[in-house]
Amino acid sequence: MIPASWSATLIGSIAAICTTGAFVPQVVRVWRLKAADEISFATFVLFSVGVSVWLVYGLEIDSLPVVVANAVTLVLSLTILSLKVSYDKVSPRSAA
Numbered sequence: 001m002i003p004a005s006w007s008a009t010l011i012g013s014i015a016a017i018c019t020t021g022a023f024v025p026q027v028v029r030v031w032r033l034k035a036a037d038e039i040s041f042a043t044f045v046l047f048s049v050g051v052s053v054w055l056v057y058g059l060e061i062d063s064l065p066v067v068v069a070n071a072v073t074l075v076l077s078l079t080i081l082s083l084k085v086s087y088d089k090v091s092p093r094s095a096a
Contacts, residue, residue: 009065016069023076027083036084044084048077 030036051074058066 012063012065012069016065020069020073020076023073023080027076027079030080030083030087034087034090036080036087039080039084041081041084041088044077044081048074048081051077 026039030039051070055067055070055074058064058070
């Protein structure tokens with residue numbers, strides 16, 4: 001039998017891969033379209049703050065899956081935000 005800490009780490013790692021990986025297609029889509037009109041700036045700012053807090057929490061409880069997942073997710077989220085800001089400055093469609 002797998003010790004409880006190993007199984008919890010495995011479960012956390014699988015969840016981290018799934019939830020973090022879910023942002024990769026969004027980054028790719030925004031990058032390819034060179035547009036982020038459909039992205040809510042406020043939502044991604046709030047999400048990034050939340051992910052930052054989760055990252056600090058993971059550091060506090062010394063949980064590698066929580067730390068890695070939230071560090072990578074924060075990078076992806078901030079990438080989406082920076083692309084949105086960049087593309088919204090260029091695109092006249094973002095006025096709506």
